[in-house]
Amino acid sequence: MGTVVNDNKKTRPNASELLHSKLGVLELKTPLTVASGTFDLESLEFFDPACLGAFVCKTITRQPKKGNPPPRLYETEAGLLNSIGLQNPGLDAFIADKLPVYRESLHIPLIVSISGSSIAEFAEMIESLEACAGISGYEINVSCPNVENEGIAFGISSEIVYKLVLQLSSLTQRELCIKLSPNVSNIAEIAQAAEAGKASSIALINSVYGMAIDYRTGKSRIKKGIAGYTGIGIKPVALALTHKVAQAVDIPILAMGGIYTWQDALEFIWAGASAIALGTANFVNPLAAPELIMGLGEFLLQQELSISEIRGKVKI
Amino acid sequence: MNKTLYRQRAIQLREELSDEYFILWIWDEALGAAGKPGQFYNVRALASFKDAQNSGKIPKLFSPISIYDNQGGRIGFMIKKVGEGTLALSKLRAGDTLELIGPSGNGFPIFSGKRVLLVSGGIGYPPLWYLQKELINHNQVYWMHGGARQGDIFPCDEMWTEDGSIGRHGRVCNGMRENIARYDVDLIYSCGPMPMLASAAQISQELGIEHYVSLESYMACGIGVCHGCAVPIGSKDTWDYLRVCKEGPVFKAEEVRWELL
Numbered sequence: 001m002g003t004v005v006n007d008n009k010k011t012r013p014n015a016s017e018l019l020h021s022k023l024g025v026l027e028l029k030t031p032l033t034v035a036s037g038t039f040d041l042e043s044l045e046f047f048d049p050a051c052l053g054a055f056v057c058k059t060i061t062r063q064p065k066k067g068n069p070p071p072r073l074y075e076t077e078a079g080l081l082n083s084i085g086l087q088n089p090g091l092d093a094f095i096a097d098k099l100p101v102y103r104e105s106l107h108i109p110l111i112v113s114i115s116g117s118s119i120a121e122f123a124e125m126i127e128s129l130e131a132c133a134g135i136s137g138y139e140i141n142v143s144c145p146n147v148e149n150e151g152i153a154f155g156i157s158s159e160i161v162y163k164l165v166l167q168l169s170s171l172t173q174r175e176l177c178i179k180l181s182p183n184v185s186n187i188a189e190i191a192q193a194a195e196a197g198k199a200s201s202i203a204l205i206n207s208v209y210g211m212a213i214d215y216r217t218g219k220s221r222i223k224k225g226i227a228g229y230t231g232i233g234i235k236p237v238a239l240a241l242t243h244k245v246a247q248a249v250d251i252p253i254l255a256m257g258g259i260y261t262w263q264d265a266l267e268f269i270w271a272g273a274s275a276i277a278l279g280t281a282n283f284v285n286p287l288a289a290p291e292l293i294m295g296l297g298e299f300l301l302q303q304e305l306s307i308s309e310i311r312g313k314v315k316i
Numbered sequence: 317m318n319k320t321l322y323r324q325r326a327i328q329l330r331e332e333l334s335d336e337y338f339i340l341w342i343w344d345e346a347l348g349a350a351g352k353p354g355q356f357y358n359v360r361a362l363a364s365f366k367d368a369q370n371s372g373k374i375p376k377l378f379s380p381i382s383i384y385d386n387q388g389g390r391i392g393f394m395i396k397k398v399g400e401g402t403l404a405l406s407k408l409r410a411g412d413t414l415e416l417i418g419p420s421g422n423g424f425p426i427f428s429g430k431r432v433l434l435v436s437g438g439i440g441y442p443p444l445w446y447l448q449k450e451l452i453n454h455n456q457v458y459w460m461h462g463g464a465r466q467g468d469i470f471p472c473d474e475m476w477t478e479d480g481s482i483g484r485h486g487r488v489c490n491g492m493r494e495n496i497a498r499y500d501v502d503l504i505y506s507c508g509p510m511p512m513l514a515s516a517a518q519i520s521q522e523l524g525i526e527h528y529v530s531l532e533s534y535m536a537c538g539i540g541v542c543h544g545c546a547v548p549i550g551s552k553d554t555w556d557y558l559r560v561c562k563e564g565p566v567f568k569a570e571e572v573r574w575e576l577l
Contacts, residue, residue, distance in 0.1 A: 042539040046322050058543075067557045069576060073534040073544035075377050080536060087543045087557055232374040260374060283536040284375050285365070286322045286417065 015297035018306045021053065023252050023275045024200030026109055026136055026175045028053030030293050031269070031307050035230075035256045035279030036113040036139060036179075037084065041105055046286040051293040053275060054109040057102065059141045061114070062121050064090035074212045074221035079231025079258065080280050081210050083222045086115060086144070091125055095132055102134070109136035111175065115144045119164050126171045137175025140168065140199075143183075143206045155181040155206075158193035165197025177254060179203040180245075182234075187241050188248035195249045202245060203254040203277070205238045231280035234258045239271050246272020246312050260288060262295030272312040323347075323416045324362055328390075330410055334467050337396050337439075338406060342414060345389035350419050353426070353447035354530050354566045356382040357418030358538035359393060364404035365415060376401055378417060380535050380561070382507075384442035385449070394442035417538055421565045424528055428454030430503040433495055435516050436461045437488055437508025438468050443530050444507055445470075458499050462488025462512075489515040496523060504528070506569070510577060517569035527569035533560035548573035 021031040030053040034043075037058045049055065067087025074081040089097070091114075102110050112135055116122035122140065129135055142155035142164065154160050161178070169176055178194040180187055182205040191202050210229025212221035238257025246253055255273035259265055260281040268276050281288040300306065325347075331339040358378035368375040379401035385392035397406045408414065424447050432455045436444045441461055451457050461469060462476035462483075469475050475483025476491060484491060489512060495501065496519075504527040506516045513529045520527035533545035538561050546557035547564070555573050558564065 038537075038542060040541040042537075042541050045539075058541075067543060067546060070545075070547055070557075071534055072546065073536050073542075075534075075536075078374065080377075082536070082542070082544060084543045084546075087546065280536075283377055283542065 013301075013304070013306070015301050018300040019293070019297055021274050021307045023054070023254055024137070024175045024177065025173070026054060028275055029108070031273075031275040031296075032265070032289060032293055033111070033254060033275055033277045034282065034289070035277045036141070038279040038282045041101065043282060043286070044105065047290045049106055049108055051290045052108050054111050054136065055102070055106050056111045056113055056139055056277065057098070058088060059086050059113040059115045059139075060088050060091055060094045060125070061086060062091050062116060062125055064088065064093065069223045071221065071223055074227070076210070076212055076229070076233065078233035079210075079229060080283070081212055081222055081227040081229055082207070083224045083227040085224075091128060095128065099132060099134065109175075110134060111137040111139050111177065113139040113141055113179070115141040117145065117147045119148070119160075119167055122164060123167055123171060126168055130172055130174075135174060137177060137200075138168075138172065139177045139179050139203055140165070141179050141206070143179070143181040153181065155190060156184045158189045161190050162193040162197045165194050165199045169198035169200075175200050177201040177203045179206055181206045182208050182237055182241055182257075188244050191245040191249045195251050199251060201252045201254055201274075202249060203256065204245060205234070205241050205255075205257045208234045208237060208257075230257070231284075232258045232260065235264065239267060242268055242273055243271040243314060259292075260284070262292045262299060265292055265296055266299065266310075269307055269311050270314045272314070274307070274311060321417070324413050325416060327408055327410050327412050327414055330408065333394070333470075336467060337394065339384060339392050339394045340405065340408060340414065341390055341392050342416075343389050344391060347416075347419070348386050348389040348391055351383050351386045351391065352419070352423035353383065353386075353450050354423035354443050355419040355421045356380050356443075356565060357393070357416050357420065358535065359405065359417075360401065360415045361404040361408050362413035362415050363408070364401075376404075377536060378415065378538055379405065380420075380532075380538055382443040382530070382565070383419065383446050385446055387449070394445070396439040398439070420538055420561055422563065424505055424530070424566050426450055427503060430455045431499050431501050432457045433492070433499065433501040433504045434459040434472075435488060435492060435504065435506040435508070435512075436472075437512040438463050440506070440508030440512075440530070440532075441470050441472075444505060447505060455503075456499065458495060458501070460488050460491055460495060462508075487515070488512065489519065492516060492519050493523075496525065501525060504569070506530070513569070513572075514574040514577070517572060517574060521570055528566050529569045529572060530565045531560050531567060531572070532565070535561055537561070548576040
């Protein structure tokens with residue numbers, strides 16, 4: 001009441017204040033997270049997780065998944081193809097074996113990435129996880145086939161995304177982040193459907209369709225043919241879609257796709273991201289995360305800018 | 317504890333074997349004490365990483381390279397130029413820096429009092445060199461090595477080339493039964509290309525001989541995170557995709573589901 005803010009007395013901010021960000025209901029010490037499936041406890045042998053604002057685990061399904069036949073990987077001219085097939089031990093084993101270890105080892109917010117084959121299965125998984133302590137949020141992977149809709153991926157229909165998110169948002173107060181596929185005709189519509197269903201944030205982009213062929217033999221480099229394409233080659237795509245979705249929704253965006261350095265991170269923040277994730281970069285540079293945060297912090301300090309001041313302020 | 321970590325080490329010595337093959341040596345006592353035969357490192361030429369970064373390009377993944385030799389802190393990597401990663405490694409000289417993640421994987425189980433047959437093909441040779449050094453004092457060891465041509469052949473007891481340019485003419489597995497009988501072999505270790513290992517596994521299974529294979533696979537992380545290197549392991553009815561980098565690279569030959577590879 002009656003407080004006058006005197007700008008002259010404003011103290012010089014420190015890097016940790018400038019790096020602070022928010023993703024929906026989550027307070028993030030840094031805007032940096034990791035893309036599901038590219039970073040796990042083994043990665044923590046390289047550096048302290050304190051440089052991460054949150055940890056996103058590998059996607060879990062209700063039942064264990066064996067995954068796809070090999071070869072599952074191929075490094076292209078510009079980025080990586082993968083066809084892992086969501087190999088994971090299933091929800092029960094995750095809760096029994098992995099979750100306690102995450103709670104023990106991570107002292108940052110844990111976002112559990114889940115995927116389901118029907119709206120009911122997604123809901124069942126959230127209900128089970130709601131009973132577990134130590135989870136800060138969920139990443140809903142909607143790039144998977146919906147058995148109730150002829151196996152077509154959830155993420156391509158705004159109507160189905162709306163129904164799914166509306167049901168899940170009624171089940172949790174935790175962060176509910178919907179991870180969108182770029183392989184759709186209008187990603188902004190899908191993002192709006194997620195927002196209408198009361199998602200608290202959007203993650204984008206999942207991998208882009210990709211393929212590689214041995215020119216001599218004609219053989220696909222990946223056993224299943226079409227794979228997920230990630231890394232440097234998809235950065236312009238991810239940036240454009242981040243910008244597009246940022247124009248369309250008010251909920252915050254966790255952006256990923258070809259981010260390797262602090263400079264890349266800044267581009268995504270200008271485009272509208274509140275947080276960013278490292279994916280393929282973790283494989284190419286095991287120290288990508290601490291290097292990114294160091295560089296980003298130094299830049300923001302030099303410019304005396306905070307994340308919130310530049311977010312979405314791209315000049316066109 | 318055997319922690320997988322990222323390190324940079326100077327190359328102490330580079331040995332030229334042929335146009336295609338070379339050995340990089342590093343000295344590190346702690347790493348030497350941690351490594352076992354059959355384990356590997358993910359390695360990369362630091363220069364290739366820095367050059368890419370400085371020119372605004374994206375560096376390539378690490379290459380999984382098995383330990384060729386490890387004695388008194390001298391660790392050797394015998395490498396064949398096959399792709400971009402190994403080509404960059406081939407340009408390294410003494411004093412240049414190597415990036416290393418490892419030692420990784422489970423390595424070969426070591427026994428004593430056995431009549432051992434080693435079977436290698438091409439660049440499957442290096443891990444068996446380190447292995448035979450560990451076996452030789454406590455076992456009877458006979459080593460067969462094969463390759464496409466003379467340039468793929470290295471010191472062993474019996475050489476095979478597909479073009480007949482040196483040693484016996486044909487594929488190395490063609491000589492397995494004869495040697496198994498002659499030396500009354502009761503343990504086999506093998507490393508090489510997948511089709512060769514599948515043939516070797518079929519022979520050992522028919523004859524009921526214990527057999528350990530070291531598999532090669534495309535890798536992204538090399539530490540168990542990405543599941544990109546997984547291969548089908550188990551019995552015919554119950555198998556799972558296990559990671560070559562973590563549960564492997566050494567598996568029991570009978571447990572590899574060769575029919576699915």
